[in-house]
Amino acid sequence: MRLTIKHIVTAVILLLGAAGYANAQAQPETPTDRPAPAVLVADDIEVTRDRRLIARGNVEAFQGTTRLSAQSIEYNGDTGALTITGPIVIDDGAGIVILASQAELSEDLQNGLLTGARLVLNDQVQLASVQMNRVGGRYIQLYKTAVTSCRICENDTRPPLWQIRAKRVVHDREARQLYFDGAQIRVRNTPIIYLPRLRLPDPTLDRASGFLFPEIRSNSRLGNGLAVPYFIKIGDHRDLTLIPYLTGKTRTLEFRYRQAFERGRIIIQGAYSDDDLQPDDKRGYLFAAGEFALNRGFVLEFDLESVSDDAYLNDYGFFGKDRLDSTIQVSRTRRDEFIQLSYVNFKSLRDDEDDDLLPSDVVDVLYERRFHPSLIGGEIRLSAEAHGHERPSNVNFDANGDGIVDGRDVLRFNFEAEWLRTYQLGGLQVQTDLGIAGDIIRVSDDITFDEDNGLAPKVGVTLRYPLVRRGNNGVRQFFEPLVQLSWVGGDGLNVPNEESTRVEFDEGNLLSLSRFPAPDRRERGWAVAYGGTWARLDPNGWSATITAAQVLREEAQADFNDTSGLSGTASDFLLAGKLEFEGGFAMSGRTLFNESFDVAKAEVRGDWSNTRVDVGGSYVWISEDTDIDLPSPIGEVTFDGSYKIDRFWTASANWRYDLEEGRAATAGAGIAYSNECVRVGLSINRSFADSTTLEPSTSLGLTVSLRGFSVNTGDRVETRSCGKRAK
Template structure:
C-alpha cells in the first residue's frame, strides 16, 4: 500500500511541476522540477500538495528529508516540518526544525538550524537564511568542529560565537560579525570582523593560527603567519615574529611550474644579540625537467653571520652548501655537471683556506659487447676546487694548506664478465685508468702529476643454501678476491680522500679511496664470507666477516680506517630482525688483538603505540685526520601514543667523551577532531665562541575545521564508552 502511495505521489507532483513550469515566460529558463516521495500524499482543493511521513524531496543534487512538506502552487514555496536534513551533494548539510524554502530548495528561511560543512565544521543558529543556493546566513550562531553529543549541556572545547555568520558556498569562505573565540565558553578573543576558509578550501589567503615561542636568548614572543595565494600555482607566507629581544619577519615563497618547482624561504631580524647588525638568512631550492631527460636542480644557502641559524633554531647546519646541477639518468648512461660553493660556520675554520668553490663533471656509460661478452664500463670525470687564499702552502713552513688549488681529470675503462662453474661463481675484471692532476699555489708538489693505472681482479663466490621445515632458509657464501692495480702512485697532495670508510660495501673493491685522486697500488687479497638466516615466521639475521692482505702498505690509510699496514683490521657487520618489531644492526673494525678502531650499533623497536631507537658510535683517536681524542656518542629517539588523543616524542644526543648532552628535545601533542595542540622544548649545549647554549619552547594550537583534509587519521571523541 505504501509503495502505491509513493508512486502516485511522484506522478501527482510531476503533473503539478509541469503545470507550474507552463506559467513561466518563454524567455526564462525553468529550474529543474523537484520530486517528492512520501508515505502519504494529499492534494487539496486549492491545489496545495501535502506530503507526510518519511518525506524525501529531490531537486538536482539537493536532497531533503523531513516529516512533512507542503507545496503552495500560488507562491511556489515549500513549508517543511522537521526534523529536517538538507544535503546539497557537495559536502554541505543543513539540519533544522522548521523551514520555508523555494521549490528549487535554493532560497528560504530555516529555524533552529545547524549547518555542517564537509563533515567537519558545525554552525548552529537560531535562524538561517538561504539565498540563491550560494549564500547561507546564520543569526546568533555558534561555530565549532568539536563533537557534540545529543543532550550534552557542556560547552565544546572551543567555539566561535557571532552575531551573524555568512557562508559563501561558491567562494568557500565564512564571514563573521562580532566574533568571539571561546574556550569552554570563556571568551578569550574578540574581533568585530573575521573571515575564515571553510573546510572545502585547499588554499586561501588569510591568517594562520599563531605560535607562541620562548627562547632563552630571544625571550618569549608570538609568530603570526599570514598566507597569501598568488594564483593556482604560487603562494607566499609572511610570518612576523615579535619577542623580547627580536623583531623578525619570516617568509616562504612557493611556485609550481609545468615542468618544475621552486621554494624560497628566509628571515630578517633586528635583535638585541647583535644590536648594531642586520641579521638574516636566505635558502632556496628548485628542480626542473629539461629536454632530452635532463634535470636541473639547484639550492642556495646564505646567512648573515655564523650564529644566526643556531640562535633562531632555523637549522642545525655548521657548513652551508649552495649547488647547481644538471644530470641525466638512463638505463645505461649517467651524466652530471655541478658547481658547489661551501661556507663554514665553524669558529675554528678559516674561510680563506677552505676549498669553497668546487666544479665536477661525470660521464658514465656501459655497453654489452656480443663479441667478447660481459659488460664494458666507460667513465670520464673532472674535478676542480679553489681556495680564496693565494698564499703558497709552504710559505709558512708549517705544512698547513693555505691557498692550494687543484684540477683533476680521470678516464676509466673496465670490462667485467661472470662465469658459472657448477656452484662456483667466478667474476673477472680488467681495466685501465688514466689520471691527470694539476696543482697550483703549492710549491711542494710543483705542478702536479699524471699516470696510467692498469688493473685486474678475480672474485670467487660459492653460495650455498639450506632449507628446513617451516620455510626457514640458511645461506652461506664464502668469498675471495685477488686484485692488482699497477703504475706508480701520483705525487700529489691528498685533497679529496682524507676520510676513508671500510665496510661491507667496498670489501671487494680494487680501490677503497672515496675519490680517484689516489688509488690503491700493488697486489691485494680480500677474503671473508656471509651468513644469513631467513625465517618467515620468526627471526632473521645476517653476518659478514672480511679482511684484506696487501703486498705493500698504503701510506694514505690512517689508523682509524682499519686499512693501514699490509693487513687490514677485521670487518664484522651484521643485522638482526624479529617479527615483534625489533631490529638491530652494527658494524665494527678490530685487529688480531681485538683492539677496536671503529664501532657503531643501531637498534629500533616499534609496535602500534611505541617506537624507540638508539645508536652508539665510537671512533678511536687519529692524529692523521686531526682527531686528537676519541669520539663517543649515544643517541636516543622515540615516540609513544599515550592514548587515543595524546602522544609524545623525545630526541637526545650524548657526548661520551665530554660527559654531557649535546642536544635534547621533547614534544607533547594532543589531537582530536576539533583541535591540535603541540608543546615542544629543545636544548642545545653548544661549545663555541660564536654560538651560545640555548633553550627553546614552542606552543602551537590549530583549530580543525578551517582547512582541507590532510589525510591524517583523526580520532573523534565518542558519546558512549567506546571510541568511534
C-alpha cells in the same frame, strides 16, 4: 487523487510544475537555462486537486547534485514553494550538509528559511543556529550561531573544548569563506577573545589568505615572544607566508615564498632580524631551492644558502647546519646513461675553519654509459669525470712558514672503461671485472706539487657459493662465502690527498677494486678480499643477518689512515649485522677491529616501534687519528623517541650526549594533545654548544591549531566517542 505504494517508488516530477511548463511555452529557454528536473522518492505520494504534491515517509529529493531527505515534503505548484518537515538533511554533494527541523524553501532548494538548523562543512566543522536563511544558492546566513569542529554527543551537557559564538555567520559558498559578526572564541564555554569581525576559510578550501594560528616562543637569549604567521594566496600556484616574531630583544620577520610552474617549482625562505645580541648589525638568512624539468630529459636543481653571520641560525633555531653548501646541478638519468654537471660553494660557520683555506668552489662533470654487447656478452661501462676545486687564498705557505699549504687548487680528469660478466658453474657464481683507468691531475698554488698522470689497468675475479636451507614454518637460512682476487697496476700519482681523506670500509665497498671515495688516488697491487654472509629469515619470528670480511694485500697502501680499517697489508676485520624481531624491535651495527681486538670504529643503532612506542638510539665510536686531524676519540650516544600515552596524548624526547666531553650536546622534550578538533603542542629544547660564536640556549614553544581551520598534515586523527570508549 491518492497513490499509496508499499515499497519505495521513484516518481520523476518536474518541480517547476505546470506553471513552469506554461512559462516555458510563453518564454522559450535554451536547454542550459532550464533547471534540471528533480527526482522524488517516498513511501507515499499524493497529488491534490489544487496542484499540491505531498510526499510522506522516507522522502528523498534530488535536484542536480543536491540531495534532500525529510519526513515529509509539500510542494505548491502555484508558488513553487516547498514546505519540509524534519528531521531534514540537505547535502549539496560538495562537502556542505544542512540539518534542520523545519524549512520553507524554493523549488530549486536555493532560497528559503530553516529553523533549528545546523550547517556541517566537510564532515569537520559544525555551525548550529536558531535560524538559517539560504539566499540565491550562494549565501547561507545563520543567526545566534555556535561553531566548533569538536564532536558533540546527544544528552551531553558539557560544552565542547572550543567554540566560536557569533551573533551572525555568513557562509559564502562560491568564495568558500565564513564571515563572523560579534565573535567570541571560547574554551570550555569561557570567553577568551572577542572579535567584532572575523573571517575564516571553510574546510573545503585548500588555500586562502589570512592569519594562521600564532605560536608562543620562549628563548633564554631572545626572551619571550609571539610569532603570528600570515598566509597570502597570490594565485593558484604561488603563495607567501610572513611571520612577524617579536620579543623584548628581537624584531624579526620570517618569510617563505612558494611557486609551482608547469615544469618545476621553487621555494624561497629566510628571515631578517634586528636584535640585541648584535645591536650594531642587521642579521638574517636566505635559502632558495628549486627543481625544473628541461628539454631532452635534463633536470635542473639548485639549493642556495646565505647567512649574515656564523651564529644567526643557531641563535634563532632555524637549522642545525655548521656549513652552508650552495649547489646548482644539471643531470639526466636514463637506463644506460647518466650525465651530471654540478657546482658547489661551501661556507663554514665553524670557529676553527677559515673559508679562505677551504676548497670553497667545487665543479664536477660526470658522464657514464653502459653497453650490453651480444658478441662477447656481459656489460661494458665507460665513464669520464672532471673535477676542480679552488681555495680563495693564493698563498703557498702559511705565515708561520711550517710547510702547511694555504691556497692549493686542484684540477683532475679521470677516464675508465671496464667489462663485467657473470658465469654460473653449477652452484658456483663467477664474476669477472676487466678494465683500465686513466688519471690526469694538475695542482696549482703549491710549489711542492705540479702535475702527474698515469694509467691503471685492473682485473678482478669474485667467487660466490650461495647456500640455502629451508626449515619449518617458512624459515629460511642463507649462507654465502665469497672471495675476490684483484690486481690494479700502474704507479701511484705524486699528488696531494685532497678528496680521499675520509675512507670508510663497509659491506658496500668490500668488493670494490678501489675503496677510496674519489678517483684522485687508487689502490695498487694484488689484493684478496674474503668473507661471508649468514642470514636467517623468518616471516613469523626473528630474522638476522651477519657479515664478516677482511682484505689482504701484497703491499700496504700509504694513503689509508688508521681509522679507515684498511691500513697495512691486512685490513681490520669488518663485522656487521642486523637483528629484527616480530614485536617491532630491530638492531643494526658495524665495527672494525684488528687481531688484538682494538676497535677503530663502531656504531650501533636500535629501534623499537609499535602502535604506542617509537623509540630509537645509537652509539658511535671513532678512535683518535692524527692523520685526519682527530687528536682525541669521538664517542656519542643519541636517543629519540615518542610514546603514545593514550589515544590523544603523545610524549616525545631527544638527547645527544658527548662521551668524550662528558656532557650533553642537545636535549629536548615535548608533549602534544590531539583529537578531532584541536592539536596543542608544548616543547622545550636545550643546546649546550659553547664557542666564541655559539652559546648555550634554551627554547620553549607552544603551538595550537584548530582542526577544520588549520593545515591538513595528513596525520591520523583520533575522534572522541560518545558513550562507551572505542577500543
